[in-house]
Amino acid sequence: MSVAVNPSRFVQIRRDLHKIPELGFQEFKTQRYLLDYIASLPQERLEVRTWRTGIIVNVKGTAPKRRFGYRADIDALPITEDTGYDFRSEHPGFMHACGHDLHMSIGLGILTHFAQQPIRDNLTFIFQPAEEGPGGAKPMLECEELRDWMPDEIFALHIAPEYPVGTVATKPGILFANTSELFITLTGKGGHAAFPHNANDMVIAACQLVGQLQTVISRNVNPLDSAVITIGKIDGGTKQNIIAETARLEGTIRTLSAETMSLVKSRIEALVAGMETAFACKAEIDYGANYRQVFNEADVTGQFMNWVRDTDHSMPLQLIECTEAMTGEDFGYFLEAVPGFMFWLGVGTPYGLHHAKLEPDERAIDLAIDLMSRFLTWKSQQ
Numbered sequence: 001m002s003v004a005v006n007p008s009r010f011v012q013i014r015r016d017l018h019k020i021p022e023l024g025f026q027e028f029k030t031q032r033y034l035l036d037y038i039a040s041l042p043q044e045r046l047e048v049r050t051w052r053t054g055i056i057v058n059v060k061g062t063a064p065k066r067r068f069g070y071r072a073d074i075d076a077l078p079i080t081e082d083t084g085y086d087f088r089s090e091h092p093g094f095m096h097a098c099g100h101d102l103h104m105s106i107g108l109g110i111l112t113h114f115a116q117q118p119i120r121d122n123l124t125f126i127f128q129p130a131e132e133g134p135g136g137a138k139p140m141l142e143c144e145e146l147r148d149w150m151p152d153e154i155f156a157l158h159i160a161p162e163y164p165v166g167t168v169a170t171k172p173g174i175l176f177a178n179t180s181e182l183f184i185t186l187t188g189k190g191g192h193a194a195f196p197h198n199a200n201d202m203v204i205a206a207c208q209l210v211g212q213l214q215t216v217i218s219r220n221v222n223p224l225d226s227a228v229i230t231i232g233k234i235d236g237g238t239k240q241n242i243i244a245e246t247a248r249l250e251g252t253i254r255t256l257s258a259e260t261m262s263l264v265k266s267r268i269e270a271l272v273a274g275m276e277t278a279f280a281c282k283a284e285i286d287y288g289a290n291y292r293q294v295f296n297e298a299d300v301t302g303q304f305m306n307w308v309r310d311t312d313h314s315m316p317l318q319l320i321e322c323t324e325a326m327t328g329e330d331f332g333y334f335l336e337a338v339p340g341f342m343f344w345l346g347v348g349t350p351y352g353l354h355h356a357k358l359e360p361d362e363r364a365i366d367l368a369i370d371l372m373s374r375f376l377t378w379k380s381q382q
């Protein structure tokens with residue numbers, strides 16, 4: 001339950017955006033809201049472009065030598081919200097359950113700061129669609145609209161429910177995993193529940209396959225390495241007394257290297273081929289969207305971590321050098337193209353990312369706006 005009586009401007013913006021969650025590349029209302037807000041800012045130093053449902057804003061520096069980038073993702077998830085908010089989702093079945101509502105309001109807050117306060121270097125603000133899938137970062141990096149505003153360094157944050165407000169957690173090197181979506185469709189033969197010997201039951205095949213897939217992690221991946229296979233959704237069958245002709249598993253693979261990703265995929269393919277033989281069924285694998293790992297460039301990240309540690313901040317900050325996580329983020333594509341970093345921003349709350357009860361502590365919003373506005377100002381003075 002939110003306790004703020006008079007929410008700050010950007011907390012209110014977060015709440016407005018929270019009400020209108022939209023899936024990747026369908027963020028039409030979100031884009032409209034962001035564009036209307038950006039149009040309300042002083043326009044002297046701003047230039048705005050759109051790309052699909054994304055937005056790119058150029059802030060012209062006073063004597064630019066470099067260009068810094070700041071990226072916020074804007075899409076939501078197919079989750080039915082179960083918070084106590086009075087500003088809960090107005091789109092049934094959809095929710096900002098990964099913090100992108102905060103990411104956007106923080107991005108707008110930093111942009112507002114630099115629309116009002118001149119900065120020497122140029123800035124590019126990227127409001128990127130489809131982070132949760134199918135991935136907006138890669139096509140956006142290749143788009144014409146970004147070409148002449150491509151930053152020399154780029155930064156982003158992600159909310160972290162497990163850390164209290166005031167925490168900044170990051171590390172040089174790998175921060176988030178390589179990801180691949182995973183869709184497996186099994187086709188057998190439907191029939192009457194009472195005559196299983198005349199049918200070929202894909203519910204049984206799917207259940208066995210889910211168990212077998214976990215042996216890839218426990219038996220094929222080196223125990224000193226890390227990998228995840230999560231099957232988040234199973235569909236199969238039509239009715240309780242009809243044997244299922246088809247079943248579909250939907251999941252995701254996470255690894256800390258491209259080599260382990262190849263190993264995991266080849267083992268999945270072997271198990272699925274074995275399943276075809278064992279159950280005399282047909283199986284199709286589709287890997288969907290793949291994301292590059294989020295790899296923080298050592299020098300730029302070290303500079304940020306030192307700055308956070310050595311600077312007097314208006315609110316006490318705790319810097320944590322964290323370990324990598326098996327989350328994925330297509331911001332990894334930006335970090336492959338230009339040096340920069342992502343960091344975790346503490347929003348201390350008991351429910352985690354992708355949970356229907358996620359209620360981030362909104363005090364993190366103004367804190368992050370202040371933090372990144374000061375960091376970008378400092379960077380531009382170096």
Ligand SMILES: CC(=O)N[C@@H](CCC[C@H](N)C(=O)O)C(=O)O
Nearest residue numbers: 132133179180181252327328329
């Ligand atoms: C930060 C976060 O939660 N990101 C998502 C990215 C999803 C990538 C892709 N759709 C997949 O499921 O593999 C995550 O689930 O980590």
